[in-house]
Amino acid sequence: MQICRSVEEVRRLRPAMKAMGFVPTMGFLHEGHLSLVRQAAAENDTVAVSIFVNPLQFDSAADLDHYPRAVERDLALLEKEGVDLVFLPTAELLYPPGFATRVEVGGVADRLEGPARPGHFSGVATVVAKLFNILQPQQAYFGRKDAQQCAVISRMVHDLNLPVEVVTAPTFRESDGLAASSRNARLTPAQRRQAPALYQALEAARQAFSEGERNRARLEALMTRTLAEQLGENAPDAEGRRAWETDYATIVDPDTFVPSETLGEEALALLAVRLGEVRLIDNMLLNSASISAGRDSSSPDY
Numbered sequence: 020m021q022i023c024r025s026v027e028e029v030r031r032l033r034p035a036m037k038a039m040g041f042v043p044t045m046g047f048l049h050e051g052h053l054s055l056v057r058q059a060a061a062e063n064d065t066v067a068v069s070i071f072v073n074p075l076q077f078d079s080a081a082d083l084d085h086y087p088r089a090v091e092r093d094l095a096l097l098e099k100e101g102v103d104l105v106f107l108p109t110a111e112l113l114y115p116p117g118f119a120t121r122v123e124v125g126g127v128a129d130r131l132e133g134p135a136r137p138g139h140f141s142g143v144a145t146v147v148a149k150l151f152n153i154l155q156p157q158q159a160y161f162g163r164k165d166a167q168q169c170a171v172i173s174r175m176v177h178d179l180n181l182p183v184e185v186v187t188a189p190t191f192r193e194s195d196g197l198a199a200s201s202r203n204a205r206l207t208p209a210q211r212r213q214a215p216a217l218y219q220a221l222e223a224a225r226q227a228f229s230e231g232e233r234n235r236a237r238l239e240a241l242m243t244r245t246l247a248e249q250l251g252e253n254a255p256d257a258e259g260r261r262a263w264e265t266d267y268a269t270i271v272d273p274d275t276f277v278p279s280e281t282l283g284e285e286a287l288a289l290l291a292v293r294l295g296e297v298r299l300i301d302n303m304l305l306n307s308a309s310i311s312a313g314r315d316s317s318s319p320d321y
């Protein structure tokens with residue numbers, strides 16, 4: 020496994036590597052990331068992974084500071100997966116003094132996570148465009164846990180004619196339904212026990228949708244109610260902070276991320292919930308064929 024810390028090293032090695040599947044990550048790898056790596060390996064001659072906690076996409080200094088990191092452990096996991104190349108840039112390498120360019124995606128990036136995390140999608144699009152240019156993969160893999168990110172990257176690739184195919188992969192879930200996420204490591208044991216509430220709320224919406232419910236307000240209310248039931252008591256603490264807050268619990272059109280007035284045969288349920296200082300997101304595709312089964316990556320999630 021080649022570990023590259025400079026653009027020059029990648030440029031030197033890349034010509035000898037055949038069709039490449041690329042998995043961009045922020046590290047602290049879990050089974051969700053590894054499922055993307057395995058899919059990339061199955062579908063390409065070579066696999067590259069980047070590990071970079073991208074400061075440009077964090078709107079909160081505390082979130083950036085507390086983002087979990089474990090590079091040596093990550094490298095051992097990737098070695099075991101047979102990854103060919105790992106790109107490990109620093110912020111100084113990708114954003115040297117004088118760096119002044121941003122990729123701004125409109126439309127889908129202006130909704131939900133866009134206003135909730137100002138500058139986030141611009142930071143994601145900018146770093147992903149740079150990583151694509153450096154690694155020049157044929158295919159790039161993104162997890163549908165970050166459904167809106169998948170849509171933003173696909174928009175950018177299409178709009179800028181970038182020569183890469185975006186592949187989206189199902190959400191890997193823990194056995195209790197919680198979507199694997201690096202930020203889960205920051206949950207207290209009590210919050211970790213509560214966290215499957217997101218999955219249960221999505222599952223409630225999927226069940227109702229599969230039974231014919233097409234009223235958006237009722238589906239959203241069902242998710243909100245399920246969250247409250249599962250997360251329980253929400254009295255403010257001495258500092259006035261609540262134990263949990265729902266940022267959004269909504270149903271949108273899966274292509275545009277606009278809340279659909281009338282729901283057809285397919286819709287996307289999305290949640291963002293704060294448990295203490297940790298903000299979790301999750302989503303589930305609702306369609307008329309959806310059945311209430313499966314918590315693993317084989318379930319028909321978005």
Ligand SMILES: Nc1ncnc2c1ncn2[C@@H]1O[C@H](COP(=O)(O)OP(=O)(O)OP(=O)(O)O)[C@@H](O)[C@H]1O
Pocket residue numbers: 043044045046050051052054055160161162163164165188189190191192198199200201202203
């Ligand atoms: N549970 C999961 N299943 C499938 N893909 C995932 C999962 N979690 C993350 N990914 C994907 O892995 C890639 C890298 O994500 P990232 O390094 O931000 O991890 P993360 O677990 O999403 O961390 P966090 O959400 O805490 O930032 C993204 O494409 C992301 O969608």
Ligand SMILES: CC(C)(CO)[C@@H](O)C(=O)[O-]
Pocket residue numbers: 043044045071073076143146147165168
């Ligand atoms: C795609 C990505 C690696 C860009 O920093 C990040 O947003 C992530 O890990 O999902």
Ligand code: BAL
Pocket residue numbers: 076165168
């Ligand atoms: N997994 C999405 C990257 C982020 O939350 O910043």
